[in-house]
Amino acid sequence: MATFVSPPDSPASMEMKAVARTGAKFDVIVVGGGGSGLFAAVEAAELGRRVLVLEKNPRPGGMTNWAIGSLSSSGSPMQKAVGIDDVPHDHFADMALFHGALLSRDNPELRRAFVDNVPQTLKKLLDMGVVFFGPMPEPPHRVPRMHNVLPNSRSYGHALYRRARRLGVTVLLNHQVTSLVRENGRITGVVAENAGVEWQFFASGGVVLAGGDFSANREMKQAYAGETVSHADALVTTSTGDAIRLGLGAGGEVVNGDLVSGPQLRFIPPQNNLMTKLPPNRFLALVMKWSMTHLPQALIRPFIMMFLTTVLEPQKKLYESGAILVNRSGERFTDECDKPQFSVPLQQGREAFILLDGALAETFSKWPFYISTAPGVAYAYLPDYRRNRKDIYYQAGSIQGLAAKIGVPGHALEKTIAAYNQNPRGGTPGLIRAPYIALGPVRSWVLTEGGLRINASMQVLTPEGKVIPGLFAAGATGQGGIILEGHGHHLGWAFTSGRLAGRGAATIP
The missing domain is CATH 3.50.50.60 (FAD/NAD(P)-binding domain)
Known part of the structure; x- marks a missing residue:
């Protein structure tokens, strides 16, 4: 032992x-x-x-x-079960397609060692009882190779x-x-x-x-x-x-x-998310896998999303559509579409909140306007965050009410939104319709x-x-x-x- x-x-x-x-x-x-x-x-x-x-x-x-939990490999039993014939040589070539300008800095010897040996790694994990859902597609992989662990990483x-x-x-x-x-x-x-x-x-x-x-x-x-x-x-x-x-x-x-990977603006980890605290039980994972395969999406989606709305990254489309970032002082401090991940760490508490109004809330409740994505599994919309991330979702009928909920000065937040509404992002009306919503805090995360x-x-x-x-x-x-x-x-x-x-x-x- x-x-x-x-x-x-x-x-x-x-x-x-x-x-x-x-x-x-x-x-x-x-x-x-x-x-x-x-x-x-x-x-x-x-x-x-x-x-x-x-x-x-x-x-x-x-x-x-803390990983999202996906593992990409060729030659897996799950691939073979759905008729995919995949080999390390093709995985080796497809990995290079992701690299872009970084390709010249890659080490082909290590990449070869990885793709040749990762199928055995996946097999060993399966033998240990780890359960995966997939394989899922992710271009430019020529075939689905992404295997997502259940119930969580x-x-x-x-x-x-x-x-x-x-x-x-x-x-x-x-x-x-x-x-x-x-x-x-x-x-x-x-x-x-x-x-x-x-x-x-x-x-x-x-x-x-x-x-x-x-x-x-x-x-x-x-x-x-x-x-x-x-x-x-x-x-x-x-x-x-x-x-x-x-x-x-x-x-x-x-x-x-x-x-580095990032910096990326991501929501803080869940503080009291029961689903992410569940023991990684094999029986639970198998039930999830069966449900994801056989049950209607409308029925299984709320349950699956409880596992996925964790430390995900809000998409840029949110800011392009008119959402803004404010700091702990209630002030807008950056152009949200111009690398805000570098500005957030300089704010009080190294964090910020994303502000939306009622019109944006309606927009980001359905495809193709999602808040964030979990690769290969699901998109997270505003109702998913309202249901599953109550620790970072705040809503009020007035700006003063929202300010009180997120702990920023009410007069400062009113001033910030009024100033933004005088000159909103091009093509957007500003934040003018109740209810007002804040998501956050978001912080700038980096992996070296x-x-x-x-x-x-x-x-x-x-x-x-x-x-x-x-x-x-x-x-x-x-x-x-x-x-x-x-x-x-x-x-x-x-x-x-x-x-x-x-x-x-x-x-x-």
């Missing part, structure tokens, strides 16, 4: 510290307990290795828990952790890895801190760095991507690039550090795309391309060079690179 360590000073934690004093040697050590780290641990453990996972947070899952971490536990993987939570141990030019272990106490752990095989990106590290964002990007928030506040810095300290380098330089075996490389013996990287930490445009490629890479890194660390001669 896996060892799940409780917070510091609990009996379980004290017991593990006793074990650590006398048995600190493992075959493979994984730094990070998110999707890529857990998959690395599972792969190494399936090869019969003794594996340790060190996670700095109080629970595993990492960024995977926490299913991945749940399945991976359960598999790791059954394989006997040791998982230490609340353990921050502070440095790597090097002996005779090879990485042989780590130093980790827990509750102010340092522990050394050694690996006879390899060490896998799988600690995520640096989207919550302002200094790193500023250094690699610039001052403007540095102000954007991170979806996961603990994504501080710790594992990447460990790799840099060992002689590695960051590739594509200036590339740069990671440690690696080869197709997930070994960390120096700037000169030399292997750093004993050191591997996976997921966002090891994204050094591969471009992952298109839905389903980030998660696919996280899991597949984790598998390959775990295998490599487990088979060092």
Whole structure:
């Protein structure tokens, strides 16, 4: 059985510290307990290795828990079931079609390793009990390849952790890895801190760095991507690039550090959404899958949307149609159609509200005027947010009433809307008809795309391309060079690179 360590000073934690004093040697050590780290641990453990996972947070899952949940792959059983004959070679070619001007910065060797191995990754997830709906189309993929997890993305971490536990993987939570141990030019272990106490752990095989990106590290964002990007928030506040810095300290380098996903304006995560808190139960997922396949959309839609209106991105059409952004002072502070994601982080609380009137509310209640989209599954309209995101939906019969609900000065909001109505966006009448509606807060989120330089075996490389013996990287930490445009490629890479890194660390001669 896996060892799940409780917070510091609990009996379980004290017991593990006793074990650590006398048995600190493992075959493979994984730094990070998110999707890529857990998959690395599972792969190494399936090869019969003794594996340790060190996670700095109080629970595993990492960024995977916040993902939309899609995974793109060729050669899946779901594709074959609907008569789709798809192969990695075609997936390799189609991925390049997403890249545009970034194609010259892609690493074909890593892209090839990904597409060749992601079908086995998907198969392993299916074997672990993960349920998918699809495949769904996403041009320019020539065939449907996007598989959407049910009931939500926490299913991945749940399945991976359960598999790791059954394989006997040791998982230490609340353990921050502070440095790597090097002996005779090879990485042989780590130093980790827990509750102010340092522990050394050694690996006879390899060490896998799988600690995520640096989207919550302002200094790193500023250094690699610039001052403007540095102000954007991170979806996961603990994504501080710790594992990447460990790799840099060992002689590695960051590739594509200036590339980011976003910044994007997204709604804040749900505070009390029951559906996103449901356990990722396989039976529930199967019921959802059956319902989505067999029941009328009008019947199943309200239920499905409860899972989807989470941290989605409002579409630009909303602003083009006349909606405006206001800050906590009730002031309009930007041109909403000219990169507002760069202005929002500079406002009080680093957030803003989207304002609509009754006419816009009617418009954005039906196709083709949706508020946001969840890829391959559904469009979310204003009634979906009114029903499922009561924590970010506010409505009142007057501007003063709306101001009171969102906590901004009423006189300032009235002044702002009056000024806007004197010169509304071209082709729109202004915000003149009750009821008045606010959605938000919205914040500017960013994911960093740069990671440690690696080869197709997930070994960390120096700037000169030399292997750093004993050191591997996976997921966002090891994204050094591969471009992952298109839905389903980030998660696919996280899991597949984790598998390959775990295998490599487990088979060092």
